[in-house]
Amino acid sequence: MRLWAEEGFAITKLAEAAGVNRSLYYYHAGSDEEIVTKGKRGRPIPGYSVTEAGIIISDEQIEEFLMEAIEGDGATYGVKNLTEYLREHHKLRINHKKVARLCGKLGILLPHRTGSPKYPRRLVRNRLVTAPNQHWQLDIKYGSIEGSRRFFFIASAIDVFDRRIVGYYRGSKCQAKDITGMLKEAIIRRGLKAPEEQDGHCIVLRTDNGPQFVSNHFGEFCEENKIFHERIPPRSPNYNAFIESFHSNLERDLFRRFTFEYFEEAYYRIDEYMEFYNERRYHGSLGRMSPAKFYEKYKDIGFPEEMAISL
Numbered sequence: 001m002r003l004w005a006e007e008g009f010a011i012t013k014l015a016e017a018a019g020v021n022r023s024l025y026y027y028h029a030g031s032d033e034e035i036v037t038k039g040k041r042g043r044p045i046p047g048y049s050v051t052e053a054g055i056i057i058s059d060e061q062i063e064e065f066l067m068e069a070i071e072g073d074g075a076t077y078g079v080k081n082l083t084e085y086l087r088e089h090h091k092l093r094i095n096h097k098k099v100a101r102l103c104g105k106l107g108i109l110l111p112h113r114t115g116s117p118k119y120p121r122r123l124v125r126n127r128l129v130t131a132p133n134q135h136w137q138l139d140i141k142y143g144s145i146e147g148s149r150r151f152f153f154i155a156s157a158i159d160v161f162d163r164r165i166v167g168y169y170r171g172s173k174c175q176a177k178d179i180t181g182m183l184k185e186a187i188i189r190r191g192l193k194a195p196e197e198q199d200g201h202c203i204v205l206r207t208d209n210g211p212q213f214v215s216n217h218f219g220e221f222c223e224e225n226k227i228f229h230e231r232i233p234p235r236s237p238n239y240n241a242f243i244e245s246f247h248s249n250l251e252r253d254l255f256r257r258f259t260f261e262y263f264e265e266a267y268y269r270i271d272e273y274m275e276f277y278n279e280r281r282y283h284g285s286l287g288r289m290s291p292a293k294f295y296e297k298y299k300d301i302g303f304p305e306e307m308a309i310s311l
Contacts, residue, residue: 048149049098052091058151061142061175063102064210065090070108070120071209079103101303106211106310119219122230122241124206129309132161132295133190137205137243138176138183141213141250152266154250155179155212157186157205160242160309164278164291166190170270172263176212180221187225201228206240208232249277252271 034142048056069085082103083096104111129135138157144150153174157167169178183205192202205227207213213231222229232239254273259267279292286294298304 011295027243045147049092049094049153052093056149057090057092058104058142060092060140060153061084061150062092062094063106064140066099066102066106066108066210066255067209067211067214071214071231071234078257079109083131103289118216119223119229121214124230124232124311127204127311129161130162130305130307131303132299133192133203134160134165135160135206135311137206137240138179139208139240139243139247140179140210141247143255143260145263146261147265150263152263154247154270155162155182156243156246156250158184158243158246159190159291160311161307162291162295162302163246163247163283163286164295165274168270168274170267174212176217176221179212180218183221184225195224195226198226202226204228204230206230206232208237208240209234246277 048058049062052058065086066082069082078107079096083094086092086094086099100109127135135152136157138155138161141154141156143152143154145152150172152170152172155169155174156165158164159166166189167182169182171178187202187238193213195202202225205222207229209231212218213229219229221227237244250273254269260269260270280290282288282290283294289297298307
């Protein structure tokens with residue numbers, strides 16, 4: 001019956017001739033290989049939700065919203081309260097079943113919050129940065145593929161002293177292991193000492209409370225590499241001003257100028273922009289020099305005291 005349908009015969013007539021209900025054709029329409037490959041039937045998880053204004057928000061971004069709520073407002077704890085929080089503060093059209101699924105993935109449901117965390121949270125503190133490789137800031141930005149509901153992610157780390165993007169990751173997924181891999185390469189590239197050669201912490205790394213940054217994997221990486229990881233208060237991006245400023249530039253100079261029809265195109269443009277930003281983009285705060293030129297000019301003779309940055 002399927003072969004005849006593929007030849008153009010009307011499915012209704014074929015079903016009548018075979019003496020079966022037409023719906024049975026559609027139920028068995030997939031090949032045996034397709035049925036085995038597909039597995040259990042059901043609606044696939046879309047990977048996003050939509051705001052009241054029709055804006056698509058990825059599940060990864062929603063997970064970050066949830067972590068901000070958990071870290072900041074104890075009153076919003078619990079699936080139903082968190083659902084209301086997402087609806088009120090982020091104008092999401094979302095139900096409690098999806099919120100429960102995301103909370104389960106993040107491990108923030110009530111039964112899982114017993115005991116002390118393995119890697120306690122360190123809050124930001126005032127710092128004076130006087131040289132490169134003392135203080136890095138790290139954050140994640142989201143982009144989308146034109147005409148689709150697919151997302152890509154950029155995790156960027158900036159040295160607040162010379163403004164260089166010391167490392168970045170881009171991909172269709174962004175997990176803690178992806179970010180730690182990027183940081184490991186950045187540490188080697190910047191010539192930092194191996195952990196066993198360090199007297200104390202090699203760098204201070206500041207992030208928000210995204211799920212990647214509160215994970216045990218990320219905490220273990222920081223401990224092993226003697227990185228002092230501090231996290232900003234929820235909904236306080238000004239504490240991460242340098243990486244936030246960079247991502248604003250990325251939005252203005254790249255995302256608003258180009259649309260991306262496939263991932264490879266987006267990654268090519270991102271790589272191109274990162275090279276431009278580090279090697280050729282002028283910075284008023286660096287005396288109209290690029291991060292690379294600024295670093296090369298002062299690395300041998302030392303950095304002037306007036307260049308120190310108070311955070």
